[in-house]
Amino acid sequence: MSLLAQASDVTRPTFWRIGHVGEALFYYLAAVAIAIFLYGVYDRFARYTRGSEDPRERVNDLAGRVVSAAKIVASNEKQFDRDRYAGVMHLFILWGFLTLLIGTTILAIDMDIWTKALGQPSFWTGDFYLAYSLVMDALGLLFVVGVGMALYRRYWAKTDRLYGKHTSAEDGLFLWTLFALGVGGYIQEGVRILGTSATRDVSFETASFVGWFTKDVLQIVGVTPEMATAAYAPLWWSHALLALAFIAAIPYAKPFHMISSFANVVTRDENAGSRLPRVPEDAxxxxxxxxxxxxxxxxxxxxxxxxxxxxxxxxxxPANASGRNLDPRDVILDLKNYRESLDAGGEEKAIVADGGTSVIDASTMESCMSCMACMDACPVDIEHVTQFTEMNRRLTESGQMDENVQETMMDLFQNGNSFGDPARKRPDWVEDLDFDVPDAREQEVEFLWYVGDYPSYDERNKKVARSLARILHESNVSYGILYEDEQNDGNDVRRVGEEGLFEMLAEDNIEAFESCDYEKIVTTDPHSYNTFSNEYDQFGFENTDAVYHYTQVVEELVTNDRLGLSGTELDYTVTYHDPCHLGRYNGEFEAPREVIRATGVTLDEMPRNRSNSFCCGGGGGGLWMDFDEEPKPSEERIREALEDTDAGADIDRFVVACPMCMTMYEDGRKTGSFEDQIEITDIAELVVEALAASETPRNERAA
Incomplete structure (x- = not known):
């Protein structure tokens, strides 16, 4: 008669070779470890309450937030972004760890609650036990593989981004502990199966296929059941003590990210960065x-x-890549380390200042382009840009702003534009047109066109403004501009920390908007589009949903055949640069591409495109500052167009949709010696070229 005749025999002994005293000692140590863990978690979260009140709603619809965060974390979608290897690695570690945790919890429920407290027969037998063993071994194996992938990447492949000034022994200890727990569990399982095989039939343990394989390996190397029996208790205790020590250490070291990262995703702000908080009026x-x-x-x-x-x-x-004094990770971790040193009685310092005695140096914050690439790449939704802005505000209020930026702020304050030219010269660009540009202050219009500083004052960008004016004129849409009543939009003013000036500009522009009779606002500049859409409502602007970037409007004109581009084919191969404030900030990727394709050109995508686009270097006040950088972000981007796209050197045009990008790339084309290799063209200019090439008579186009 088989020893497997009864389902109750299909299980494994718990606390085998440990004894009652050992079992009691284990429960005591487990209680201590859990107590240390709970206190540590409480202490960490209690520390956050000493921070200031957050201006955003962070815990509204908490249930919905938790579900959304669970989906993001469980799918590892942000880990897969840009790095499939890391995505697979973290997926294996996450789900392997969760499975082992859940499996241990199920066993504790059966042993301590179901059988001991409630007096019920164990459910950890028969088919349930076999399924449990199979799943635990399968997912546990993935866990070990995932940790192995992480170790390979850190110690053999030596992936650059894993190393920096904050890399320490803690990082390696965390991984090696996980690896020891995973591998040690299988060794312990193989030893138990081999040891118990002397007294019972263990053939059903093949469900624990990794443990069974380990048992076979032990037998091959000469380990007997008697040797396994003698070794089991020391192995069990070493594994148990390591596991309990790991649990106790979670709140005090790197493993805490398993809790804090999830909490961070739960409390994230979807509009962080694109919508900065106001300074309290009474501050x-x-x-x-x-x-x-x-x-x-x-x-x-x-x-x-x-x-x-x-x-x-x-x-x-991009600031880090060009050699500027900024590493987003270091800023975040420098602040963390400073907080922890203060809590331990360390010396107090200024958070940010010029001169190197502060936690963060002023040059670090000046280097930021506010492109939000760091936030987009972060798998745990750290909001770098909002913190950088807070530090820029401190520099501004303490009089430590970059001299070039100070001069620009004065020009903005006195003249309403960053060029320092009189407001009356703002509409001078219209004089070279062979048609009149309507005045939105004097007539009702569908589109109130906010032209912006660079298209109004910069000679190169005036050509873009004239091209867009021609597009609007040729399509017979109702539009108008504010002429000299328009002022700088303030988007980058706010991001360099000059909140008071931003508020003044916003209020003046809102007053100008409200004096007009219009349906929609169209902007030339994605920076204007962002701040009108996301930030002006903080100052009473009610039409944020009626703001469009010009590429969105032109796409609609093309779709409705208002421009007669059907059949047009420009004989160019082009690549397109996604502006940060249009793409990464506001998720508009397709409208510009649809317009480009409508001109008939061949569009060859940049390797880094859409949300992964590489900043031109002009954002966050970068256009107003001088940096010693090599290479310039604009130079690197043009090199990428000519060398890393599929078309390579056959790219004729580098197409942009932002006046700041136009300025930066025209500069980069010169300083990088690319003048004979590629042209910088705005989408509006490309459309006007297509209009000129179109065989459709203009007077036959749809009104």
Missing amino acids: SPDEIGASDIDDFSWKQLLDHDACTKCGRCSSVC
């Missing part, structure tokens, strides 16, 4: 910006703890 100059670590909000303190040192932000940062 004194000393209260504006971050001068103390607890001036950061509780969510920003949580950001610091959520950082896993993965370096994704560092690897996509």
